[in-house]
Amino acid sequence: MLYIVPDYYEEFACMADRCEDTCCAGWKIMIDRRSLIRYGKVKGPFRKQLHKAICWLDGTFRQSKERRCACLDEQNLCEIYKNLGGESLCRTCRLYPRHIEEFEGVREITLSVSCPEVARILLNKKEPVRFLNCETDKSEEYEEFDPFLYSMLVDARSTMIQILQNRELSVEVRAGLILGLAHDIQSRVDRQRIFACEELFERYQRPEAFLYVEKALQEYQNCLKRRHYLEWQMLEELHFLELLRPQWQSLLLESQAILYGQGSEGFRSIFEEFDEWMAHHMPDWEIKCEQLLVYFIFTYFCGAVYDGRVYSKVQMAVSSVRCIYQLMAARWKKNEKELQVEDIVELVYRYSREVEHSDQNLEQMERMMEEHNWLAKACEKKRLKKGEGKDD
Structure with missing residues (x-):
């Protein structure tokens, strides 16, 4: 049995009665x-x-x-x-807060950011996360497990994490690249062309891919009405999940009122000012964002071996981080344009507690990604082909 853990795994120690919340x-x-x-x-x-x-x-x-x-x-x-x-x-x-994903011959153990201390450790980590392996003689077999699909997903995840940790690119471009890669993998998986996925891994790490995604993101940023609606919908759909804590719904409603109560121009004004404030006062946000994206991708992506939802899992990862960023903007506005790292820690673990600790909610999130395909709508419909345009 191969065990895989993140390199910060041993840093965790329960805070017990010193914790600001309770599991x-x-x-x-x-x-x-x-x-x-x-x-x-x-x-x-x-x-x-x-x-x-x-x-x-x-x-x-x-x-x-x-x-x-x-x-x-x-x-x-x-x-x-x-x-x-x-x-x-x-x-x-x-x-708890250990989260275990089981595959044939592999057990992946992560620490859930629903724990405030884990969220704090991850968000304060500056170096790219590494994953450590340990093998034992124990072995298990799984029925109806596709080893070829799993092997491809492991390679794809490694490529996505490599892209996400490429700090020469903006984190928005990195997120766009893994979305495009997941979209193209999904199309091949749906057509049972698993072995055709390998060519994509190099394609999405070429300079042509970076330029393509930068252009698509710029067009999305410039289309205010589309951006306003799609991001509002991301938060709105969270109301349809199983509610685990009543305070969560209050947080969502308050955040939506702050961000969207003044229409699209008010939305633009808030985010332009907040983005500028973050760049000046919290320049390491891109590192924190990277760590969160890597966390979601590592934890859930390979689970597609059981349900085939490759693209939905990457959409969920990216939209989760974007939802957290929206909650941060609302908190900043509410706090008279101030935001502390502890505010981000709180919003991360509260989001995780509502979404990740309900199988029903995780299932609903992925189904919402399939139905609405929000993040695909944010970009052009054409995809990369050898760095030039369409997917085949």
Whole structure:
């Protein structure tokens, strides 16, 4: 079994009661069968409190009216941990914020930015992220697993990460390049031409590709009405996801009112001033943006081996970072044109908590990408062919 982790994996340590939020609120925490059996055998003074905290019928921890785990005390500490020790935590609590993706012979473990401390580590990281490998003798086989498709996706992801970490290009151009690459890969996967994808990897790293994407982005920036509508729609569609915390909806509504309440000209004015402010006061935003894009691409892209949604996964990555940027602009405007790194950390982990911690929401996000194809509409319909124009 090959294990893959990001190079900042060992930097994480839980902040416990020092954390500004808690991972034990808003989510229904599932208890694995082994832990349920162990909890059923607990004796002593903690037994009654623990058994009352568990919904035995569906194997979850009960929640208070505020949707806090019944085992969470007023200092945001876990009663199970305090009374029984860390080894007694269920699998979900023991693993978080680790996120695991399983493939045949490969297990990829990332740290979820839904944790404030992980978001802080990633956003403060200056160097390009590297991924570390470790092999064990353990092996597993998966039914209906396409090794050829997976191999191509791994190569494609490596190319995308290489593009995203090319700091000689603006981050907008880098995002446009991986979108174009994913679009062209999708067309070949749909036509069962997997082995024809390899030629694309070099094509999207040529200077002709950079110039093409720069031109398409400039045209998008100049089309105010189209940009205004598409970006409004990105935030609007988030309302249709499963709501995990009521405060999230309030944040979305407030942000939309600030950014879009004064029409397209007000939208233009806010973003022109915000972009200029960011360039002057937070010049490393492009690095933070790069780290977020690499995070989303590494975490979800190869999952296309199971559902074939290559393009949707890259669209979700890019639109997620763009949504976060919109929330940042609204927060900046609300705070009388001030923004701190801690504001960005907060908005990143709040976005991640709503989108990434619901399988229903992840599925809905990808379906929305397929239905609306927002980011494809932002550019010309023609695609690269040998650096010149159309896809074949």
